[in-house]
Amino acid sequence: MIQVIPSIAIRKGKVVKMRKGDPSSEKAYDENPLDLSKRFEDHGIDVIHLVDLDGAEKGSPRNFHVLEAIANHTDLKIDFTGGISNDGDISSAYEFGADYITASSVAITNPELFASWIVSFGREKITLSADVTDIKSKKVAFRGWQKISELTLFDHLRFFYEKGLKYAKCTDISRDGVLEGPAFDFYQEILTTFPDLKVLASGGIRGVDDIQRLNDMGVFAVIFGKAYYEGVLKLKDLERFLIKA
Numbered sequence: 001m002i003q004v005i006p007s008i009a010i011r012k013g014k015v016v017k018m019r020k021g022d023p024s025s026e027k028a029y030d031e032n033p034l035d036l037s038k039r040f041e042d043h044g045i046d047v048i049h050l051v052d053l054d055g056a057e058k059g060s061p062r063n064f065h066v067l068e069a070i071a072n073h074t075d076l077k078i079d080f081t082g083g084i085s086n087d088g089d090i091s092s093a094y095e096f097g098a099d100y101i102t103a104s105s106v107a108i109t110n111p112e113l114f115a116s117w118i119v120s121f122g123r124e125k126i127t128l129s130a131d132v133t134d135i136k137s138k139k140v141a142f143r144g145w146q147k148i149s150e151l152t153l154f155d156h157l158r159f160f161y162e163k164g165l166k167y168a169k170c171t172d173i174s175r176d177g178v179l180e181g182p183a184f185d186f187y188q189e190i191l192t193t194f195p196d197l198k199v200l201a202s203g204g205i206r207g208v209d210d211i212q213r214l215n216d217m218g219v220f221a222v223i224f225g226k227a228y229y230e231g232v233l234k235l236k237d238l239e240r241f242l243i244k245a
Helices: 033-042 053-058 063-075 087-095 105-109 111-120 154-159 184-193 208-217 235-241
Strands: 002-009 014-019 022-029 047-052 077-081 101-105 126-129 139-142 147-152 169-170 197-201 223-224
Touching: 002 053, 002 087, 002 235, 033 047, 033 063, 033 126, 047 053, 047 063, 047 087, 063 077, 063 087, 063 223, 077 154, 077 223, 087 101, 105 111, 105 139, 105 154, 111 126, 126 184, 139 154, 154 169, 154 184, 169 184, 184 208, 208 223
Parallel strands: 002 047, 002 223, 047 077, 077 101, 101 126, 126 169, 169 197, 197 223
Antiparallel strands: 002 014, 014 022, 139 147
């Protein structure tokens, strides 16, 4: 069964969401990150994706205090991302309560370092974030999606896949925050090319039918945000995916 993972993106202490990664489209929600996390936990959610947008743009984490508060007051597993760029950052993330980390920019600027984390911290603890501006060029974005590399997604994934990468979060940024549905063909191509990769789909989720289709395709997990914050997707709708075996 696909894992459903809500995203909590933090900027300047507020829970926010953008359209297509555009900072000018950013919308803040009247939500406290800790209260929100507790609500997710109360409805049977096991894992949250905590995004430090300040850290992603600055190149080093800025919201460890939010991570620590959620870790100390819930039993949620936390996937922390945003600005992790060296061994100290990743060690601090774990010390403040992260169960896993997701990294993007360092995998582009220092691929050998990221590859070393797969070994030193373990492939169960590390997720590669490989997000593209559009699914035609498949150029990988980084630094909070504000920069575009010359790397194509499949070359990028293959480099780490051959070094033992187990988890990859892939977003079609053009669909993020617009509630127009995931790029299903995009995910099918990734699954076909890398059959042993656990893919986390992100971007475009409109409701449970989208999640069910990704589940039927064999996607490992889905990360959602805008649909919940805008009231399109209710936590009750997710119950079919939260049944414990």
